[in-house]
Amino acid sequence: MNKNSNSQPKSNEQEIGDSTFEAFNGTFSSTQFSNDNLVEDPSFDDLAKDEFMECDDISPPRKTPFLNDTKSQGTLDASLTELVDQQPDHKETKELKFGDYETYFYHKKLKQQEKDDQYVQWRTKNSNQFPPIFSNCVIYVNGRTDPDITQLHRMIILHGGVFLNYLGAKSNATHVIASNITPRKIIEFKNFKVIKPEWITDSIKEKKILDWTKYTLFSPQYDQKVLESDRELKEKSLPLNRPIDATHPEFLKFFFENSRLHHLSTWKADLREKFQQEALRASKVSQTLRTKPKIIMHIDFDCFFAAVSALSHPDIDFANEPIAVSHGGKGSSDVSSCNYAARKFGVSNGMWVNRALELCPELKILDYDFKLYEEKSKIFYEELTRIEPDCIFPVSVDEALIGLSSIDDEESTLLNICEKLRNKIYVLTGCTVSIGASYNVLLAKLCLRKAKPNGIFFFFQPNNVGNFLKNIPVKQLPGIGRKIEDRLSNHLNKGSKETVTISNLSSVSRDTMVKFFGIKTGTKLFGYCQGLDDTDIDISKNPSKFIRKSISIDVNWGIRFEKQTQVDEFLSRVADHICQRLLRLGFVGARLMLKLARRTKGAPIDPPKYLGMGLCDFLSKSTNLGAPTREVGLIATELKSLYRIIGVAIADLRGVSVTISELQKCDSDATSAVDQKQLQFEAKKPKEKKVQGIEQNVLKGGSVFPHYSPAKETLQKLLQKHLVDLDAFKALPNEFQQEIKLELERRSVEQLFEKSPKKNRNRNCLLQNRSLKKIGKVRPETQNKRIDLISNQRTLNKLTLNIPIENLGDSVIHQKTELSGLTMEGQKTLVNSYWASEKTKTFNKHYNLGIQTFYEFEDWKNLLKDWVRFSFENENEKPIGIHENDLDVFYGFIHKLILNEKIYEVLSLADIITCSLNSSELVDNDTNNESDWRKIRGELLNMLKTNLVQKGACIDTT
DNA sequence: GAGGTGTGGTAGC
């Protein structure tokens, strides 16, 4: 068993299945490393007790490629026998961390696996009795059947078939067995051969596989063929030629369902959250000072996706046949995972499929099966929990760091724990894991690299660390990626392509590293070179450090837009999506960032990757939402606004990323701890009475708002209240005046309503801030934001409107199109002045407003006055006129105002135009110019009106 | 010097 105990670290080119073990020193003495200690070792005893509880019928698992491997067999087979020979302890009542439901399924699965193994053994012993008639079948049994599922299971396995416990959407089930079927299942199983159980029994009787079509379950009208032709018809009627890009309303759903990176990220975040929550609970129970774990184990599946996907392809010889997981079979799809047989050909993760096929023509491409990955991952983490380490730190869906300190100083114990774990995981998932272990995270990670694939590697010789590290490429160090490697390579090798190893760095001083990579990265890298790493993986020591800090959505594939409306609709959908996630995770966020990928100038319009982003520049802009929120409307509006500020030309947009940060917990669930706290805080009796008052009033048939009657307030008072200038108001067309009036009345009503505790109660999460004002800002639909901003003249004048003038010039034509409902041509001809577009003298340039200059509203008022005057100035005996670019900037600003619901500001700007035109200062040299200005003014009101009507309609429906 | 903002890099398959 300990035949490898004194071997040197194996090389990277090790054979598959080679399980190497490097001797401990220091804490662990190699003389203690023996089997005799096994049984007495308490931690091992515990381990054994947990295993196979409630499992009474245990037989040795089948031989597997993994176990048959000649190099590992001695060690692994021995420990495996030992593992399963342990008597189950039925008295064990210790609670399991994952709850009864999951424990139940865990044991169920375990039992099933063991039964399968028994059957396989019987079969091999009595191969004459059980001809393998189902050897090419992967069979799933649904619902109640006769004979029942257990019997069918047995028959299938005994006759060489594969029995599926779970039917994934992309499962490779060749047959589904069912006696009855619901209409819902008919749809669910439409892509499978659904057959009666008699097919199995009859086939066994006949000792040959019978024609399944004679046993189909569907009645003639639901016959498989009919279904298929139905499907074909449907598919033909759909415009399948059109590529599905981000303009499609269902794009996000479709995209995320199929994005491996999306899955990886969400799984990771979920795991993190789960362990963080558990650590939080644990730390409440015991606040004892924990010591740092002495041993760090790094456990990771070998080519996880490939191994799991291959499970549904029993015909594949995973150890020898090159396989890869990807979408589709060719082209610019990424290879997400490939097995070691494929790696021998030079295939690697992240490579495109067509390149991989060039290197390895017989490479088999398998599909993703995200559900199955998740399922296997769950088993993996359950197993990790089961060995009760000091701490578990999830690195990824298939990978974790484990801290151990309770093991006595027994090398054998650690090796045994690792091997048992590996075997157990293999038995339960059908996939192999590798384990690296050392005394810190850095070294554990490096050990894992050496252990892969399908092996174990330890390093516990601090005195020998230099030797251990010297040939390791820096790229293998955690946190050292392509960029840092490149910079190191350029610095050290002066451009030569040779891999930079740690020994190459020995000449680099700490100061140089800090100078190169900054204080943190530099120091860390320097430490790594000495084998030092103080990363702590114990979440429970400081759970709050691991709490989620942001939520984001990135879409950098399929982004192709032609019109602003498409972009806006997409941003709305993204907002909706992110708000749903905020809700699901129980957060509100106060900060919003939009990051756009813009095609780099000169990069091809269509990059080599189909609908990919190609070479891009990234531009980002963030904004404060005022108070933590997850209001879709607000976030969508802000995103559209941010998009316009960043100002990426629509045709060049290749990626959209939205991040919400400054999160606060805000569970919608009233039973949550957070809400309970807030409810206590909110306990204010008088407010409750008010609610009753309103409700009573409604019952009596009176106004919902007993203290307010809109009719009583005169128009003048209303206008005063909202600081709308009476003259400006009178200058408006009648129709528009009416709308403003209605709007203001509505706002007064809502202002009252907003103060009612009924609404606040629904949002008590925000009461934490003890600020009703902030609550108001969270919900623009209820107009509080407007009131806040408009009712205070000082605020108004201080308002900084983030419009960088030059940026707007590029894209505001599109914005105008959006707002006024006019076509782009219509917008352009709105000002039909004689001045030509080649005219370079724009107001903007003339006044040298500069780049990225931000203006307060007062500045904009003055600018407008100046601009009007400027346009009437003479140049070559003609007035300068209004330049298209200036107008773009101006409309962009107006748009921003409207987006932020600053009605008063738009009105005052309209008023300024009127006043300026009437001013005697102007040289009355051209009536066209004046009429242009009046058109612009009309357009402002038009934009406002359009927006108000939209808003009104929106509010009416809600 | 503290704090805000934009950008860049890294990790997992």
Next chain:
DNA sequence: ATCGCTACCACACCTC
């Protein structure tokens, strides 16, 4: 065809 995500850290640069 294709599904190039996402959370986090670190840092440069800026303002106050």
